[in-house]
Amino acid sequence: MHRSLVIFREVLFGVAVFLFIGELTARAQQLLNPDQYRIIRENSSGERPFADFKRIVRFSGYSPAHGANEVANYLASEAKSMGLTNVAIERYPSDGKSYYWAFHTEPLWEAQKGELWLVNPEKELLADFNVFKSHLGRYSRTGSVTAELVDVGSGVSEKDYDGRSVEGKVVLASGAASRVMRLAVWERKAAGVVFYRTEGAIDHPDLIGTVQLVPWIGPHGEDPTFAFSLSYRVGSELKARLALGERLSVHSEVEVETGPGEYPEVRAEIPGTDPSLPAILVYAHDNSRNTGGANNLTGVGCTLEVARLLSNLVSTGTLPRPRRTIRFMWGSEHYGITYHFHEHPEDLQRILAMINIDMIGYDQQSSGAVFHLYRSPNSNPSFLDDAVQAFVDKVGVENTIAIRNSHFLSARPTEGFLDPLFAPTGSREQFHYSIESFWGPSDHEDAQTLGVQAILLNDFPDVFLGTQEDTPKAGDPTQMRRGVVIAASSAFYLASVGADDLPALLHNATSKAAKRFADDETKAFGYLESAKGEGLPQAYWDATNVVKHGLSRETGSLTSLSRLVGDQGFKAQVDPLFTDFQARERAALQRLESYATARASQLHVAAAKLKDPGADAKFRSVIPERSPDMRGPVNFFRQEYGRWWLMEKTGDEQFDQKVALAQRGEYFMYEALNFADGKRNVVEIRDAVSAEFEPVPVAEVAQYFEFLQKLDVVRMAAK
Numbered sequence: 001m002h003r004s005l006v007i008f009r010e011v012l013f014g015v016a017v018f019l020f021i022g023e024l025t026a027r028a029q030q031l032l033n034p035d036q037y038r039i040i041r042e043n044s045s046g047e048r049p050f051a052d053f054k055r056i057v058r059f060s061g062y063s064p065a066h067g068a069n070e071v072a073n074y075l076a077s078e079a080k081s082m083g084l085t086n087v088a089i090e091r092y093p094s095d096g097k098s099y100y101w102a103f104h105t106e107p108l109w110e111a112q113k114g115e116l117w118l119v120n121p122e123k124e125l126l127a128d129f130n131v132f133k134s135h136l137g138r139y140s141r142t143g144s145v146t147a148e149l150v151d152v153g154s155g156v157s158e159k160d161y162d163g164r165s166v167e168g169k170v171v172l173a174s175g176a177a178s179r180v181m182r183l184a185v186w187e188r189k190a191a192g193v194v195f196y197r198t199e200g201a202i203d204h205p206d207l208i209g210t211v212q213l214v215p216w217i218g219p220h221g222e223d224p225t226f227a228f229s230l231s232y233r234v235g236s237e238l239k240a241r242l243a244l245g246e247r248l249s250v251h252s253e254v255e256v257e258t259g260p261g262e263y264p265e266v267r268a269e270i271p272g273t274d275p276s277l278p279a280i281l282v283y284a285h286d287n288s289r290n291t292g293g294a295n296n297l298t299g300v301g302c303t304l305e306v307a308r309l310l311s312n313l314v315s316t317g318t319l320p321r322p323r324r325t326i327r328f329m330w331g332s333e334h335y336g337i338t339y340h341f342h343e344h345p346e347d348l349q350r351i352l353a354m355i356n357i358d359m360i361g362y363d364q365q366s367s368g369a370v371f372h373l374y375r376s377p378n379s380n381p382s383f384l385d386d387a388v389q390a391f392v393d394k395v396g397v398e399n400t401i402a403i404r405n406s407h408f409l410s411a412r413p414t415e416g417f418l419d420p421l422f423a424p425t426g427s428r429e430q431f432h433y434s435i436e437s438f439w440g441p442s443d444h445e446d447a448q449t450l451g452v453q454a455i456l457l458n459d460f461p462d463v464f465l466g467t468q469e470d471t472p473k474a475g476d477p478t479q480m481r482r483g484v485v486i487a488a489s490s491a492f493y494l495a496s497v498g499a500d501d502l503p504a505l506l507h508n509a510t511s512k513a514a515k516r517f518a519d520d521e522t523k524a525f526g527y528l529e530s531a532k533g534e535g536l537p538q539a540y541w542d543a544t545n546v547v548k549h550g551l552s553r554e555t556g557s558l559t560s561l562s563r564l565v566g567d568q569g570f571k572a573q574v575d576p577l578f579t580d581f582q583a584r585e586r587a588a589l590q591r592l593e594s595y596a597t598a599r600a601s602q603l604h605v606a607a608a609k610l611k612d613p614g615a616d617a618k619f620r621s622v623i624p625e626r627s628p629d630m631r632g633p634v635n636f637f638r639q640e641y642g643r644w645w646l647m648e649k650t651g652d653e654q655f656d657q658k659v660a661l662a663q664r665g666e667y668f669m670y671e672a673l674n675f676a677d678g679k680r681n682v683v684e685i686r687d688a689v690s691a692e693f694e695p696v697p698v699a700e701v702a703q704y705f706e707f708l709q710k711l712d713v714v715r716m717a718a719k
Contacts, residue, residue: 069262076266092265093105103632111129134208149170150172151172193226197232207467215639280325341447352564362462373435378553401417457487509558562574672685682698686698
């Protein structure tokens with residue numbers, strides 16, 4: 001073929017591919033104006049947030065600590081330099097003793113030295129804080145100790161100490177260091193703890209995991225001594241030598257500063273054109289554990305770039321100034337957002353939605369991480385979920401390899417990306433992502449308990465998290481750039497939305513709701529399929545409960561759109577969709593009824609029994625409501641976030657063993673408490689939690705609220 005014809009054919013092919021990409025791209029994301037999205041995409045960087053990430057990691061950082069102030073000062077300085085307004089640092093006191101709501105404040109802890117030496121039979125350096133911060137357990141205390149090393153197995157149960165004398169010795173253990181501190185040091189007078197990591201031991205035997213000594217106060221007011229953390233390889237070698245009868249002695253040198261401190265929180269804004277409107281909050285926690293844990297700061301690097309990118313584009317007129325203010329906040333994880341609203345409850349009305357950016361930006365291939373969007377809980381359904389998902393899906397579709405995009409039969413085959421987004425110095429990996437229902441833990445769950453509509457962007461899992469390998473070298477500018485584009489597009493769009501955007505928002509939401517309705521029905525049919533004999537009536541009720549609460553979730557999400565676009569013309573456009581949702585529910589319930597009848601015949605169960613088994617009337621007459629004096633999470637399992645407070649209030653360290661709902665995990669209780677709005681009775685809350693997670697007996701929910709009522713967390717009103 002003549003060369004000019006070949007070139008002409010390739011040009012036509014290129015034009016066709018371009019048009020095809022443009023068509024699919026438009027279909028993948030329909031919310032933000034395409035030109036505005038292109039501007040954000042083209043001007044975004046993966047290198048700039050990666051550079052911020054590397055700069056911040058050099059500070060010790062974990063609030064409260066001196067390094068946390070250095071991080072805060074850096075963030076405030078950068079915010080001012082990029083033209084953000086209302087830049088301020090607010091400092092919240094933290095003494096390690098007091099509470100705000102159920103949160104136990106932490107003491108300042110800053111380490112200068114932490115060395116562990118094997119001194120007998122030979123001298124060898126086993127651990128050094130100044131080499132790897134994860135070597136020294138957080139809240140270790142200053143001291144110099146030389147003592148015999150003794151193996152106590154996992155060290156977390158009483159039987160681990162049977163027949164072993166540990167007084168005055170250093171124990172070697174593979175179990176949770178805090179529990180070992182309690183059993184070995186505070187109860188049996190051991191001198192200290194040497195922990196070694198067993199998680200991922202086969203694939204990663206040299207990782208050194210971070211440990212924290214929480215609680216940092218013993219049952220009789222004792223201070224902890226010290227804990228060092230070793231890799232599986234080093235720890236198992238010591239264990240093997242002890243098993244062979246060797247007498248090993250170690251020497252520890254620890255120098256730390258501890259006492260009262262502060263949680264610094266940085267705030268800055270891109271002002272909107274209408275200051276009367278509530279703001280869009282972009283949040284990231286800025287605490288990099290001063291015993292290791294840099295992944296916490298990938299989100300800070302990305303949010304700084306979001307602020308820099310949008311501020312520049314808006315100030316130069318490249319993008320129009322949004323209607324709503326975009327606020328950025330950086331503070332300690334959990335503590336920052338909770339302390340802020342504790343001190344500024346009026347701010348709850350000034351925040352329309354919160355985009356919580358946790359750990360994003362690590363190399364997905366080496367760390368095993370997947371990018372997740374975690375949606376709102378059913379207790380607070382939100383327009384936010386589907387809007388942000390639109391941008392996650394767009395970046396995900398365009399950066400996922402598919403054979404249909406490779407053009408492998410053409411003269412110029414490609415990698416298989418639709419329209420890839422790379423950073424020049426980053427990887428060329430595809431984007432692994434998922435959209436998930438609510439989960440935690442991170443700052444969004446704290447905000448949700450206060451009624452703030454919030455979602456989480458997060459990398460999980462990460463094999464390097466909280467180890468000496470949790471450093472910038474594990475990051476990837478390409479993934480950071482993708483995270484920046486998702487967050488910046490979402491924030492700018494939500495801050496700019498007006499009434500004219502309602503049709504697109506409704507189309508986006510209803511198309512995604514259709515899949516969730518289908519998932520609900522699949523879950524419901526699963527209950528009927530697995531039912532046996534006389535359990536069918538309950539399974540049928542559980543199945544219908546899932547479908548009915550699916551409707552409640554989706555109508556709640558659509559209703560919340562009025563907060564975003566206003567009431568003008570809202571009802572006329574949304575009411576037909578509510579009618580459609582109700583029709584979907586009726587059709588699904590009819591299908592369930594037909595299948596339940598068929599299952600009854602198979603199981604030889606009387607069809608007349610296929611009805612709501614009901615509940616004790618006394619549970620329908622009791623309405624729990626959160627006490628206004630106790631807001632935020634009341635966590636049964638995490639010491640600082642509720643458990644410590646609950647132990648003090650009850651005087652019982654094993655209080656959770658007496659609450660049946662606690663045996664189902666923390667988020668059953670989290671959502672039950674969120675549903676306690678002073679309107680739902682105990683049965684209705686049981687129904688809602690059962691639909692969201694799995695069927696729960698009403699007596700368990702009632703007992704949970706009775707427990708909280710005694711602590712003034714909730715008030716119980718008669719219907």
